[in-house]
Amino acid sequence: MDLWTLSLRILLLPSVLVLCSDLFHSECYTVNGADYRGTQNQTSLDCGKPCLFWNETFQHPYNTLKYPNGEGGLGDHNYCRNPDGDVSPWCYIAEHEDGVYWKYCDIPTCRMPGNLGCFKDHGNPPPLTGITETSNKQTIQTCITMCRRQRYKYAGLESGFACFCGNNADYRKHGETPSTDCNSVCFGDHTQPCGGDGRIILFDSLIGACGGNYTKEASVIYSPDFPDSYGSGKACYWTIQVPGAASIHFNFTFFDIKDSRDMVELLDGYTKQVLVRFDGRNHPSQSFNISLDFVILYFFSDRINHAQGFSLVYKAYKERTMEKPQVSNQTQTELITQTANLSINAARSSKILYVITTSPSRPTGQVPGWTIYALTALLILTLIAILVKALLHLNIKSQRLATTTSLDSCHRGSAGEIWSIFYKPSTSISIFPKKLKGPHDDRNPLVGE
Ligand SMILES: *[C@@H]1O[C@H](CO)[C@@H](O)[C@H](O)[C@H]1NC(C)=O
Ligand SMILES: *[C@@H]1O[C@H](CO)[C@@H](O)[C@H](O)[C@H]1NC(C)=O
Ligand SMILES: *[C@@H]1O[C@H](CO)[C@@H](O)[C@H](O)[C@H]1NC(C)=O
Ligand SMILES: *[C@@H]1O[C@H](CO)[C@@H](O)[C@H](O)[C@H]1NC(C)=O
Ligand SMILES: *[C@@H]1O[C@H](CO)[C@@H](O)[C@H](O)[C@H]1NC(C)=O
Ligand SMILES: *[C@@H]1O[C@H](CO)[C@@H](O)[C@H](O)[C@H]1NC(C)=O
Ligand SMILES: *[C@@H]1O[C@H](CO)[C@@H](O)[C@H](O)[C@H]1NC(C)=O
Secondary structure (H helix, E strand, O other): OOHHHHHHHEEEOOOOOOOOOOOOOOOOOOOOOOOOOOOOOEOEOOOOOEOOOOOOOOOOOOOOOOOOOOHHHOOOOOOOEOOOOOOOOEEEOOOOOOOOOEEEOEOOOOOOOOEEEEEEOOOOOOOOOOOEEEOOOOOHHHHHHHHHHOOOOEEEEEOOOEEEEEOOOOOOOOOEEOHHHOOOEEOOEEEEEOOEOOEEEEEEOOOOOOOEEEOOOEEEEEOOOOOOOOOOOOEEEEEEEOOOOOEEEEEEEEEEOOOOOOEEEEEEOOOOOEEEEEEOOOOOOOOEEEOOOEEEEEEEOOOOOOOOEEEEEEEEEOOOOOOOOOOOHHHHHHHHHHHHHHHHHHHHOOOOOOOOOOOOOOOOOOOOOOHHHHHHHHHHHHHHHHHHHHHHHHHHHOOOOOOOOHHHOOOOOOOOOHHHHHHHHHOOOOOOHHHOOOHHHHHOOOOOO
């Protein structure tokens, strides 16, 4: 195939396009909503507290005076944001730091695809009845990886350190709760939410797989180990083959790749030629169409400089819009130049597809007999954790942190839940001194941006 044929196969889009019409209403593609740029200006749609304007919160560490260039999404508005790498977007609700002066926001539209939600767990039976594991280095992806290896469909996290796997289609049976109930930090990564006490956060176990085959009309593909950072020496292939599609639209809704040797490529599924290539220096700036029904996504990482990776939304279209060349001469020239440049980049890339890696398919999981022992161990660990957390709570964090328990919510009748009463003392534990003034400010993730 010569350069021009190739170049005509790919077409950069003007930025306007209605994509998230059906499956993907999400305004967030990171698990903690650090990418939230929506306009919710109260802590909950259901009688939450109004947020203060970031251009008026000068008595607190996060404000537009300190971050005048829109860092972290701050600006002359009062929308919920997550500028400090917390587990969820939040906002200040009071001028002064006595009492509760900031709160997490419950934003229904801010949930990364593949995060199934936050659910109640009364323990008998738990929402996921496969295997269980606890770890003081738990992250969302360590749990997902374990569940995926054991061929479970779902992974769930609770209390920051417990991981549950299962294929239970009825995981909603005890009811869903607001996302703000699932804001215990993961013990292994304090920027990730790992459920809560009596609250389990559930994920599709395909998130962060290295490779896979996609035939659905629309989906989201996450980099290996997402939301953890992609590790070293990864080489992953995903096939995207949608029968009957005339073109496939791609949008990198999140892109964080550090050096120029870690890269993402899209290849023609038939000829294996590289169509576009992005890396730490060449970020995708727009979404684009590729007029093929078969595209291969390739990701490679070297040994150094890892970052969080990417999320790629694709959607296949049936009609051929490219067959109508109603563009003006000038526009056409522009498009061809753009695509030619892309093709030149592509031609420089010598990566050829050698192997299609496959992720394991998923037969139905078997529940091993030692689950009972694991659950018992979990219960004991949980009790210990409660004690430790309660102590921490009393000694260190007592007054200074915002509480996010259901006490403030107007319609939530949780009094009947023994489980949650039991756990309540520690639900407000969070390791975020960052919103406080003082010596902790240097942990601010915005510094250096
Ligand atoms: C991409 O393809 C879809 C469907 O064919 C079309 O609606 C959209 O306008 C295309 N975008 C561009 C810029 O060609
Ligand atoms: C929040 O936004 C809505 C709509 O933009 C506006 O009507 C309302 O007054 C705002 N509330 C606060 C507290 O700023
Ligand atoms: C903050 O921004 C809002 C919205 O633009 C504006 O109405 C308000 O006056 C600003 N406050 C200050 C102190 O500049
Ligand atoms: C691509 O994704 C970004 C981030 O979610 C969004 O703001 C943008 O509108 C999307 N672009 C298109 C063309 O859908
Ligand atoms: C496009 O170019 C052709 C000749 O190259 C010219 O006849 C035609 O008028 C041009 N159309 C526009 C919209 O500029
Ligand atoms: C393509 O590359 C040329 C030279 O490398 C540059 O002048 C031109 O602006 C580029 N076009 C686009 C659309 O990036
Ligand atoms: C993906 O497709 C390849 C080639 O058709 C196949 O060998 C492989 O088993 C598939 N992988 C999965 C996870 O279905």
